[in-house]
Amino acid sequence: MRLSKLFTKTRKDAPTDETAKNAQLLIKAGFIHKEMAGVYAYLPLGFKVLENIKQIVREEMSAVGGHELIMTAIQRKELWEKTDRWDDAKVDVWFKSTLKNGTDIGFGWSHEEPITDMMRNYLSSYRDLPAYVHQFQTKLRNELRSKSGIMRGREFVMNDMYSYSVSEEAHKAFYDKATVAYLRVFERVGLGDITFLTFASGGAFTQFSHEFQTITAAGEDTVYLSRKKKLAINEEVLSDEVLAHLDISRDELEEVKTAEVGNIFSFGATKSEQLDLYFVDEDGTRKPVILGSYGLGVTRLMGVIVECFADDKGMVWPDNIAPALVYLARIGDIPAVASAADELYDQLTGKGISVLYDDRDVRPGEKFADADLMGIPYRLVVSEKTISSGQYELKKRIEDSPKLLDKENLIKVLGA
RNA sequence: CGGGGUGUGGCGCAGUCUGGUAGCGCGGGCGGUUUGGGACCGUCAGGUCGAAGGUUCGAAUCCUUUCACCCCGACCA
Numbered sequence: 001m002r003l004s005k006l007f008t009k010t011r012k013d014a015p016t017d018e019t020a021k022n023a024q025l026l027i028k029a030g031f032i033h034k035e036m037a038g039v040y041a042y043l044p045l046g047f048k049v050l051e052n053i054k055q056i057v058r059e060e061m062s063a064v065g066g067h068e069l070i071m072t073a074i075q076r077k078e079l080w081e082k083t084d085r086w087d088d089a090k091v092d093v094w095f096k097s098t099l100k101n102g103t104d105i106g107f108g109w110s111h112e113e114p115i116t117d118m119m120r121n122y123l124s125s126y127r128d129l130p131a132y133v134h135q136f137q138t139k140l141r142n143e144l145r146s147k148s149g150i151m152r153g154r155e156f157v158m159n160d161m162y163s164y165s166v167s168e169e170a171h172k173a174f175y176d177k178a179t180v181a182y183l184r185v186f187e188r189v190g191l192g193d194i195t196f197l198t199f200a201s202g203g204a205f206t207q208f209s210h211e212f213q214t215i216t217a218a219g220e221d222t223v224y225l226s227r228k229k230k231l232a233i234n235e236e237v238l239s240d241e242v243l244a245h246l247d248i249s250r251d252e253l254e255e256v257k258t259a260e261v262g263n264i265f266s267f268g269a270t271k272s273e274q275l276d277l278y279f280v281d282e283d284g285t286r287k288p289v290i291l292g293s294y295g296l297g298v299t300r301l302m303g304v305i306v307e308c309f310a311d312d313k314g315m316v317w318p319d320n321i322a323p324a325l326v327y328l329a330r331i332g333d334i335p336a337v338a339s340a341a342d343e344l345y346d347q348l349t350g351k352g353i354s355v356l357y358d359d360r361d362v363r364p365g366e367k368f369a370d371a372d373l374m375g376i377p378y379r380l381v382v383s384e385k386t387i388s389s390g391q392y393e394l395k396k397r398i399e400d401s402p403k404l405l406d407k408e409n410l411i412k413v414l415g416a
Numbered sequence: 417c418g419g420g421g422u423g424u425g426g427c428g429c430a431g432u433c434u435g436g437u438a439g440c441g442c443g444g445g446c447g448g449u450u451u452g453g454g455a456c457c458g459u460c461a462g463g464u465c466g467a468a469g470g471u472u473c474g475a476a477u478c479c480u481u482u483c484a485c486c487c488c489g490a491c492c493a
Contacts, residue, residue: 013428017485144491331452365453
């Protein structure tokens with residue numbers, strides 16, 4: 001992508017109505033646009049990051065047998081009444097409206113009910129099970145107060161997977177696979193070392209759920225953590241009983257501030273019974289399907305990544321989710337430089353390397369500052385100097401000094 | 417939802433206390449000098465001061481109502 005053709009631009013000043021680092025940087029760099037409190041649009045560069053994260057999630061969901069689909073944002077009231085979650089006193093984040101004919105509807109803050117109800121059409125025999133489905137959906141939640149930029153919005157993208165199993169044993173086996181799949185996602189986006197599977201409250205259905213908590217000062221949760229045992233406990237469930245259950249003592253645990261990037265639940269048979277999702281087993285008996293739910297906040301994850309890696313110059317994206325791998329800065333505007341940079345841009349993109357090509361007629365300092373702010377992993381410079389030396393100047397975002405490489409080595413380093 | 421703060425060109429702000437018809441920086445247009453870490457000179461465009469109502473000869477400024485945004489807390493499958 002040529003920066004001269006991109007309509008977004010960077011800003012020197014961050015908006016003062018945002019204090020969250022992720023929102024300030026993403027807005028300064030032109031990745032997102034704030035429509036209103038807790039509601040953000042994703043501009044081309046931010047959209048690219050979001051799509052890159054989604055692709056990683058998609059691959060991991062697919063690897064454990066997940067089939068992607070997309071449910072509706074508009075939902076039926078009757079469904080939620082069956083599970084007693086329509087009442088605002090029970091669920092306080094509902095957006096609701098009414099059709100012209102007077103029918104009450106809700107806007108999806110979660111999809112457990114509709115997706116489980118829908119599955120009644122397809123799951124009737126043990127031969128139909130297990131089934132694993134997932135989607136990337138914009139969830140709408142009428143939060144009393146949204147905060148922390150894209151980490152807690154009223155409108156946000158979530159990957160939610162649901163598992164339908166014949167038995168508790170089968171469910172448990174998949175639950176463990178899904179846990180590993182999510183851990184792999186966090187590993188791949190660079191948060192593996194600071195993201196922990198965490199014991200949390202299980203709500204109405206089970207004693208515990210599991211959260212994935214990433215250590216960051218920008219987080220809203222507090223967890224007690226053993227790095228050695230790779231185990232964490234949300235403060236809301238910390239008790240002697242829980243410590244005994246997990247066979248760990250309080251003084252092995254350190255207190256850390258975290259952001260919840262994922263949350264997985266076992267529903268058992270409860271929701272299937274409420275929504276009448278039964279199947280006929282091998283032995284001819286009718287049984288409720290065992291349900292699990294696995295959520296990962298995609299937009300929140302993007303915000304957490306900004307928070308965790310940014311430095312005083314701007315954002316720092318891991319290679320595999322950056323809006324581009326290379327920021328190609330053309331220094332000087334003489335024809336020889338322009339044509340050399342054009343040619344390099346074509347060659348790299350031809351090899352499948354994603355390049356943000358700064359072909360604007362602005363001073364070098366501005367290009368370097370923008371490359372840093374946007375957090376592009378590699379900065380590649382073409383100038384009179386590099387042309388006369390027959391080499392290219394490559395600098396990693398996280399390193400201070402550049403290296404001079406010939407074209408062959410350049411392409412090797414960039415992995416094509 | 418309780419407490420606190422803020423709304424003035426696209427962005428960041430001053431002016432409000434003490435009413436006299438809006439100013440600065442960034443950004444944008446044009447002309448020129450520049451070109452390896454956000455350059456500089458000249459020039460031009462752009463705002464009925466969040467909205468509504470009131471007081472006054474006159475309101476960004478005073479009064480009333482209202483909307484929005486931010487922070488702290490509460491809440492948070």
